[in-house]
Amino acid sequence: MPVPDRHLDLGCGDAPRNPYGRAQLCGIDIRAPDGDVAHEHRTANLVVAPIPYPDGSFGSVSAYDFIEHVPRIFPDANGGTRFPFIELMNEIWRVLAHDGRLYALTPAFPHTDAFVDPTHVNIITDDSHAYFCGPAPDGRMYGFHGHFEIVRVIRTERGAAYSALPGSPQNHGPRKLAARALRRWMRWLRGRAFTPRAPYLLWELRAVKADR
Numbered sequence: 001m002p003v004p005d006r007h008l009d010l011g012c013g014d015a016p017r018n019p020y021g022r023a024q025l026c027g028i029d030i031r032a033p034d035g036d037v038a039h040e041h042r043t044a045n046l047v048v049a050p051i052p053y054p055d056g057s058f059g060s061v062s063a064y065d066f067i068e069h070v071p072r073i074f075p076d077a078n079g080g081t082r083f084p085f086i087e088l089m090n091e092i093w094r095v096l097a098h099d100g101r102l103y104a105l106t107p108a109f110p111h112t113d114a115f116v117d118p119t120h121v122n123i124i125t126d127d128s129h130a131y132f133c134g135p136a137p138d139g140r141m142y143g144f145h146g147h148f149e150i151v152r153v154i155r156t157e158r159g160a161a162y163s164a165l166p167g168s169p170q171n172h173g174p175r176k177l178a179a180r181a182l183r184r185w186m187r188w189l190r191g192r193a194f195t196p197r198a199p200y201l202l203w204e205l206r207a208v209k210a211d212r
Contacts, residue, residue, distance in 0.1 A: 001097075001098075003058075003059035003060075003097045003098070003099050003100050004056070004057065004058055004059045004097055004100075005022050005023040005024060005059055006022055006023070006024040006025075006026060006057065006058045006059055007019075007020060007022035007024070007025055007026065007058060007059065007060045007061070007062065008026045008027070008028065008051075008053065008057070008058045008060070008061045008062070008095065009025070009026070009027045009028070009061075009062045009063075009064070010027075010028055010046065010051075010061065010062065010063045010066050010092075011028070011029055011030075011063065011064070011065070011066035011069070012027030012028060012029050012039070012041070013027075013029055013033075014033045014034060014037055016039050017062050017064055018062075019060070019062055019103050020059070020060045020101065020103070022059060022060060024040070025038075025039040025040070026039060026040040026041070026042070026053075026058075027039050027040070027041050027042075028041075028042050028043070028044050028046065028051065028052070029041070029043065030043070030044070030045050030046075031043065046070070046084075046088055046091070047070060047071060047074065047084045047088075048074075048084070050087075050091050051091040051092070051094070051095050053095045054095070055094050055095065056094075056095070056096070056097045056098070056209075057095050057097075058095050058096055058097065058100055059096075059097055059100050059101070060096070060100055060101040060102070060103060061092050061095065061096060061100070061101075061102050061103070062102075062103045062104070063092075063102070063103070063104040063105070063106075064104075064105050065105065065106065065107070066104070066106070067085065067088070067104055067106050067122060067124065068106045068107060068114065068117075068120045068121070068122050068123070068124060069119055069120065069121065069122065070084050070085045070088050070121075070122050071084050071085065071121050071122065072084070072085050072086075072121070072122055083142050083143060085122055086139055086142045086143050086144050087143070089132050089139070089144055089146060090143070090144060090145060090146055092146075092207075093132075093146030093147070093148065093207050094146070096207035097207070097209075098207065098208065098209035099206060099207065099208075100206070100207045101151065101204060101205065101206060101207070102148065102203060102204070102205040102206075102207065103202075103203070103204055104202070104203040104205075105156075105158065105200055105201070105202050105203075106124050106200065106201055106203075107120070107124075107158075107199055107200055107201075108123070108124045108125060108126070108155075108199070108200060108201040109123050109124065109125045109126075110197070111197060111198075111199035111200075112199075113199040113200070114199075124201055126153075126155075126201065128201075129148075129150065129153050129203055129205065131144065132144060132146065132148050132205070133148045133149060133150050133205065134147075134149070135147060146207070147207070147208040147209075147210065148205040148206060148207060148208065149205065149206045149208055150204075150205060150206075151204040151205060151206050152202070152204045153201065153202070153203055153204075154201070154202050155197055155198035155200070155201060155202075156198050156200050156201075156202050157198055157199065157200065158199065158200050
């Protein structure tokens with residue numbers, strides 16, 4: 001059965017990304033959009049709530065500059081702890097169809113971009129994907145019950161990953177890109193030079209459903 005020609009962008013703001021060029025575009029954000037938008041928008045806080053779509057709804061899900069904001073550990077209502085990042089990865093796997101793709105881009109350790117934003121609470125490393133990939137991933141010990149296979153996990157520059165796939169729109173205009181470049185240049189002038197490795201990790205993972 002072909003995967004649904006629908007894409008879901010997490011933390012979409014007013015301009016969701018559609019890296020695979022799917023026919024139908026949906027987005028989720030913690031805030032409602034300002035005015036009318038061309039995509040199907042749902043509002044949810046994915047740190048505390050599930051993705052508000054049924055199982056197998058999408059052929060692909062993207063998370064651009066998103067997963068680094070999802071806490072790894074969070075108190076629950078009973079005085080215990082939950083694992084919101086593990087729960088989110090379960091939810092992404094759940095809403096993907098068999099053979100659907102996760103396309104996630106995040107600033108990663110050891111680059112300064114992973115730490116400079118005070119809302120980055122989930123620092124990703126080159127090996128973090130191992131907790132979610134393969135038939136017996138390490139995340140099982142924390143409640144991960146999905147199954148992803150690696151399509152690619154690579155180091156990249158942010159701009160290159162944003163335009164890496166056909167159909168990926170450039171939602172950040174020249175003014176925002178220029179401002180980001182200026183901030184990086186000023187950090188370099190202050191002596192905080194980049195580490196040699198590319199700052200971002202790109203995960204492209206394939207969802208595997210056991211009943212297929």
